[in-house]
Amino acid sequence: MDAKAACIAILGTGSDVGKSVVATALCRHYARQGVRVAPFKAQNMSNNSGVTPDGLEMGRAQIVQAEAAGIAPHVDMNPILLKPTSEVGAQVVVLGQARMNAAARVYHEQKEQLFGVACAALDRLRRRFDLIVMEGAGSCAEVNLMDRDIVNLAMAGYADAPVILVADIHRGGVFAQIVGTLACLPEERRRPIAGVIVNRFRGDIEMFRDGISWIEAQIHRPVIGVLPWFSAFTIEAEDAVIIERPETVAGEGPCIGVIRLPHISNFTDFDPLARLDGVTLVYLYRPRPLDRFSAVILPGSKNTRSDLDWLAASGWREAIRAYHDKGGHLLGICGGYQMLGTAVRDPDGIEGRPGSTPGLGLLAMETELKAPKTTTRTRFAWDDEVGLGYEIHMGQTRCTGGRSLLRILARNGAACDDRDGCIGDDGRVLGTYVHGWFDSPAIMKRWLGGVGLDRIRVAALPGPAAREQAYEALADHAGRYLDMRIVDDLVYRSGSENGRGSGQRSLQCGRAGEGVG
Known part of the structure; x- marks a missing residue:
């Protein structure tokens, strides 16, 4: 034996x-x-x-x-x-x-x-x-x-x-x-x-x-x-219980908001932000004016269309669009990226009932949910800054205007020359499929600088x-x-x-x- x-x-x-x-x-x-x-x-x-x-x-x-x-x-x-x-x-x-x-x-x-x-x-x-x-x-x-x-x-x-x-x-x-x-x-x-x-x-x-x-x-x-x-x-948490805490915005310092979607996924993307000194990370469930926030993030979602419906029904859709119209900065990751576009279509019922749901309309792109599922470890570049993350998503996104955000240098160890993500015409709305975005100090520093938080000190130690x-x-x-x-x-x-x-x-x-x- x-x-x-x-x-x-x-x-x-x-x-x-x-x-x-x-x-x-x-x-x-x-x-x-x-x-x-x-x-x-x-x-x-x-x-x-x-x-x-x-x-x-x-x-x-x-x-x-x-x-x-x-x-x-x-x-x-x-x-x-x-x-x-x-x-x-x-x-x-x-x-x-x-x-x-x-x-x-x-x-x-x-x-x-x-x-x-x-x-x-x-x-x-x-x-x-x-x-x-x-x-x-x-x-x-x-x-x-x-x-x-x-x-x-x-x-x-x-x-x-x-x-x-x-x-x-x-x-x-x-x-x-x-x-x-x-x-x-x-x-x-x-x-x-x-x-x-x-x-x-x-x-x-x-x-x-x-x-x-x-x-x-x-x-x-x-x-x-x-x-x-x-x-x-x-230590990274497994359960979303960790983010089921009262929304608190204390003091006068800068804040970054994450919309707490009903089907939020991969919220550990934001652990590096939570560790920053001088900025408060807040998970937001109830709609509110967002003027207080230097940036607002739409995170990943396991049911993008359902969460888009929730944004509309709860009042978040109007709050997010008003925040953008007043000069606010938005970042969408994976499902959050899909939501920033003009539409999310699901002809085969991957996430539930077949159909199409209007997006927030803040990026010139549209998404079709379809198999197979993309699961890759991804090496990427944002202009001259290089990072390492991963992708997990069902669907393909097509940019209909604007410009791509990232160059994809390799997936699962195989070199490639692809594009990912999208930048809005005003430069204040960014979207990407790449998780682990903030694990790379150079990427986080550049993003913080773009939302007016260039004085926040970013430790040189990468996420791993x-x-x-x-x-x-x-x-x-x-x-x-x-x-x-x-x-x-x-x-x-x-x-x-x-x-x-x-x-x-x-x-x-x-x-x-x-x-x-």
Whole structure:
């Protein structure tokens, strides 16, 4: 029998409790020990996706975790990606390729087959690596969905993986989160849960010692650690929950607005802007006068026509056009770029009902949604400034006037000489299909200068290098506040039970660095 990599599963008491961040921390921690570690999430539901080096699509959280592990992302790390297009439907991406648009009920009918796809992907990873850090989705105790679960305890059971449960104390009710989660599970499902991490703690940890003792007495499992809230570094978020915050425009300094579309996608495009000193990034949901903003951005969308209808019905269409008429600067990325044109046509019903929807009419271009889906890593130039980003879109856009914005130098490593995007006649409206626009300091600096923010200091560190620093800081943070001896014991036990030979030796070597940070 072939040896298989050790596995450890990070599951949660709910959505946005910190599973992705804990998994990222463990990927970097073990990579620093010399362990060949890889992330895995059987099924991801997110419109925040990215492109692998071979031009396939996967969830951005697992791309982040692969970066933290020091390896190239591969679709086996996220074999199934659901990209919601409505309240009850999603595009289903299997092993990096869009397979279909399906309603929730239709998708659930295919769960058995898709579970097999996910298990095969995990098996392939376990033959290539020494340790797999698995991540769950939402709550692992959704009793109405448990018989169709392919990402939480069912997948941990398939891998014989010990489970660490993550709870979020910041949202309140942490004791009920933990005890209630275990109470909802039958005994055979509770058995793999080996310990708990309490995330996002604020205040004096000594004041929580009695709470730790109470939790351990109730669940008969250790609290592996209490992770304090961190603000000195940023890790890309998986869920749009992170941008569901009250709209605040404080002080007198400059602001940049991002329209919070109902089907917003790839909002991590704007993380570099959020890290800038001297400018405030605000996600805007309710229509308002935009005079206060140096620039307004229309982000990516998983349902461009539906979001265009929302802009019109909500009053945003008039607010955006009035902002432009008063001299405002606009940037559209991917779906937001499509919205800036004169029309978005969908003759085949790619996003829903076939038809055509008027755009904002601020760029002389029109879009037709059509297969196949474009997924590329893209090297581009804005005049003399060169950047690296990625494209994920259904559809082709044709400029009917004006001039293109970018030269495309390469896609998926193959040199080319294409054009992308469009510039309005007044130079104040820009659109592009390229995500990751702000990861390149030179590109961000030029754009800021064009919207009157040339005094804002842009760090010379590009996006990937900034993320690398954050992964190091995260691993230090986790090593400081988690009892890594408990985590190590769980990992080594899993490796031993799965007969991992060379992998087990690698893991044992890591113990010299116990408690790193």
